[in-house]
Amino acid sequence: MHNSPPADGYGIKMDNITMSDDDKEYKKKLDTLSESFCSAKWYNATIWLGSGMTTSCHHPPAHKIPDEFLTNPKLIHNTPEKKADRAMMQRGERPSGCDYCWKVQDMKDTDAVPDRVYKSKIYDWKDNKVAYNSNPEQDVNLKTLEISFDRTCNFACSYCNPAFSTTWAKDIKENGAYTDLITDGRNHFTHSHESAQLFKPKDTNPYVEAFFKWWESDLKSTLDELRITGGEPSMSRDFWRILDLYEEHYHINNINGIHRPALEKQWPKFAFNTNLGMSDEQWKTLIDKLRGIGVESTMYTSCEATGAHAEYIRDGLNWGQWISRLDHSIEEYFVDDISVMCTVNALCLWTLPELLDHILMMRKKYDPDFLQPSFTLNILRFPSFQSCLVLPEEIRKRRRQALEGWLWSQDPKLLHEHEIDHIERLISYLREPEPIDVEAKRHDFKKFYTQYDLRRGKLFEDTFPEELVEWYKKIT
Secondary structure: OOOOOOOOOOOOOOOEEOOOOOHHHHOOOHOOOOOOOOOOOHHHHEEEEOEEEEEOOOOOOOOEOOOHHHHOOHOOOOOOHHHHHHHHOOOOOOOHHHHHHHHOOOOOOOOOHHHHHHHHOOOOHHHHHHHHHHHOOOOOOOOOEEEEOOOOOOOOOOOHHHOOOOHHHHHHHOOOOOOOOOOOOOOOOOOHHHHHOOOOOOOOOOHHHHHHHHHHHHHHOOOOEEEEOOOHHOHHHHHHHHHHHHHHHHHHHHHHHHHHHHHHHHHHHHEEEOOOOOOHHHHHHHHHHHHOOOOOEEEEOOOOOOHHHHHHOOOOOOHHHHHHHHHHHHHHOOEEEEEEEEEEEOOOOOHHHHHHHHHHHHHHOOOOOOOOOEEEEEOOOOOOOHHHHHHOOOHHHHHHHHHHHHHOOOOOOHHHHHHHHHHHHHHHOOOOOOOOHHHHHHHHHHHHHHHHHEEEHHOHHOOOOOOHHHHEEEEE
């Protein structure tokens, strides 16, 4: 199975959150089409152009784009596998790759909602009906697309892997595989994942060219939102290529300051992920470019801790630079929305509340009508030995109490509803029982970070608080 990144997709990842009355009603409505229908199979995709892989959301495993895409660019989304799944959904059958939703849907005595509800709800109902009644062999135009041009990245975050970072791949090439990991079933850390990047940076990538060919033909007019991920997108020449096209289109349609929307449908909203770790010169260029694209834009950036903890977890991060650029982004107002994606793992719990304090202080600093950052707490499940659940119950209890105290002390008016939901979900998650193979995961926790320290010039025992370090030392 090809490794899929921890992408959020469109909207908030809502695993195991109680279904609201509105959600319940929408699920009933969706089930009138089919009890397995999901619009994401038609209208949403994540596509990795560096490896020629695609999927419809963050749950199903990615699969290979067929060779025929060279003559039909729409096949970078409309693969035979997706078309077969569409036909199954129209018949009320369940594609095996979507088993996450089926597990949630079949849970007894719970109001948990399958993600297919949220992933269909973002589209107009009439479009959902069109999809349901369509020929499953039809090549459908996307409405929401997350795309990666390549895996080039200047960071090598501890919870990432070589499939999504050239810096991670360099580590493996220079130092060899991480050894003696017994729960890494996906072999994230044993090889450099060369299949994730089929073409060298200076080569012409036919998957990328197919995307731009589809873009020029009609995708730019039918897509509602384009989101670019990586690697680190700003390190890809094609990221700047798409920004140039946006800028040129906006300039042509606004000659002499006169807006002429009748010329062409406005291009899709633009969203991108970034670690904010680029050079000062490139940072300035990014700001200037985004001010000139003429569409609504969103910047997603990632962090889940502060100071030395953040720099340890996200190797390559300069904490001072990151927090300064986040604040600068709000002050300069060159995007319309900012979201901080926190990948909640076993090492971030001690300073996560402090990070959230920084975000709320930024909201207080600027006028409520000004741009204000939001956050999501995305619970790390893979690699499983970095999950919060590897921590002993007594440590998890104290971290849970710290989060409960933080939430209790906040002015609810400063928090968005989804943020409260995410904090409460994390608090609940920290109450879950230890995994059956917890001792094996703890073994891997120690083995991984011992090797990580040697490779990256870090010191676990000098970085984290005493309660974590003392427990770490005892792991055999």
